[in-house]
Amino acid sequence: MNIAHTVHKRLGIYLLALLSINACNNSTDDGVPAAGVSAADAGEQEAAGSAENGQIKARSVSQWEEMLRNTSGWIGADGVYAVALNGVETPGKAADTETLFWFSDSIIGEIEEDSLQDGWEMVHNSVGYMQGGEPDPSKIEFSWRKGEQGEAISMFEPRTPGTTEDEYYWLGDGFFNHATDSTIYIFAYKIRNVPGGVYPFEDVGVSLIALPKGSRPPFDDQRQMETPLFIKDSKGRGKVVFGISVMANTAGAGAPKPDGYIYVYGLRGPRKELLVARVPDKAFEDFSQWRYWDGTDWNTDVHSAAALTSRVSNEMSVSFMEDGRVIAAYQLDTNSPTVAIQVGRSPVGPFQPYKAVYETPEIYEDIDFYTYNAKAHPHLSKPGELLISYNVNSFDFIDDIHRHPHHLRPRFITVKY
Structure with a gap:
């Protein structure tokens, strides 16, 4: 492989983890450990890999892990999100529909005798379609685009006005909107290369991808739009990015107490504060109708948004429980070994203290392995459970992708509560 091209790919695979790290400090001003500091270091109890807390x-x-273990074509990725193609997010209902998965950095290539073959490629995102609700390698098909010479190309690339040639998308969460003729919306973080910096890239915006009803790869009929959901610094409290989790509180989605709003969660600053906005489902693309929870009421000023909790991950989930409460699932501090859940009384909380329910064993398989960005997939879960995925990666990516070619793929756990 071309060395310069390899380095670019290597940087891409580190992107979300590095964006999550406060490079200067191991703790925030109020003593909350920042990304990269384990719960054990904070004096808190972590659950073991087969944890049982009460x-x-x-x-x-x-x-689920084996369904994503392939040896030809699509052979690994991270950043996994999923949506039911009938728009029903109720646990136990996946058998009635097809599921669209989307992934961020994805590897395309061949593995023979547990060895990655020359000529492998990396794209910034890809998709997969799964039939039914049970993991079965024969029931899922992966897709990415191809160039004129047959080279692999990312499924989604920035097309909004002002996009530069070196920008690309890291994909956030999305949802199926019954109120806009079954449009699927996916948040996309716009990334730009910045040569010469400590980290030669930066996130510069949040776009919204709209897939019309029935749209299929290569999604030639997609629409893309810029959003006001990226703030470089919110009055000294750090960067704000929305789109890390989306929860449709609608009858069509199967919500227990629907109110007709779409709740979109965001992240603020080095403390990884969780924020929330909402908008009527029919007005999802009208950003003048978005409102931000300020701790008391819904406010037009995004800078007034109140933290619901903190120490969450750059990718996570908030979904409904059967009794109408919500449950958040995330990787503590984004890239620690700890998977945590946290119950809230409503989409805006208040939230109970988090519970550490699982410690990822993959970090002990190789000195350079790390795990990050846990999230739940409610419609693929069973009632009373959460199916949670998390990503596995390596700080020595180029060497380890050859030594351990199957390591870069999501792992899954179920949490009964």
């Missing part, structure tokens, strides 16, 4: 039980589910 009636809460977490266990690995290898069937």
Whole structure:
């Protein structure tokens, strides 16, 4: 492989983890450990890999992991999100529909005798379609675009006005909107290369991708639009990015107490504060109708947004429980070994203290492995459970992708509560 091209790919695979790290400090001003500081270092109890906290039980589910273990074509990725193509997010309902997965950095190539073959490529995102609700390698198909010479190309590339040639997308969460003729919306973080910096890239905006009803790869009918959901610095409290989790509180989505709003969660600053906005489902693309929870009421000023909790991950989930409460799932501090859940009384909280339910064992398989960005997939879960994925990567990516060619793929656990 071309060395310069390899370095660019290597940087891409580190992107979200590095964006999550406060490079200067190991703690924030109020003493909350920042990304990269484990819960154990903070003096807090972590659950083991097969943790059981009271009636809460977490266990690995290898069937989902093996579904993503391929040796030809699409052979690995991170950044996994999913949506039911009938728009129903109720646990236990996936058998009735097809599921669209989207991934961020994805590897295209061949593995023979557990060895990655020359000529492999990396794209910034890809998709997969799964039939039914049970993990089965024969029921999922992966897609990415191809160039004129047959080279692999990212499924989604920035097309909004002002986009420069070196920008690309890291994908956030999305949802199926019954109120806009079954449009699927996906948040896309716009990334730009910045040569010469400590980290030669930066996120510069949040776009919104709209896939019309029935749209299929290569999604030639997609629409893209800029959003006001990226703020470089919110009055000294750090960067704000929305789109890390989306929850449709609608009858069509199967919400227990629908109010007709779409709740979009965001992240602020080095403390990883969780914020929330909402908008009527019919007005989703009208950003003048978006409102931000300020701790008391819904406010037009994004800078007034109140932190619901903190120490969450750059990718996470907030979904409904059967009794109408919500449950957040995330990787503590983005890239620690700890998967945590946190129950809230409503989409805006208040939230109970988090519970550490699982410690990822993959970090002990290689000195350079790390895990990050846990999130739940409610419609793929069973009632009373959460199916949670998390990503595995390596700080020595180029060497380890050859030594351990299957390591870059999501792992899955179920959490009974």
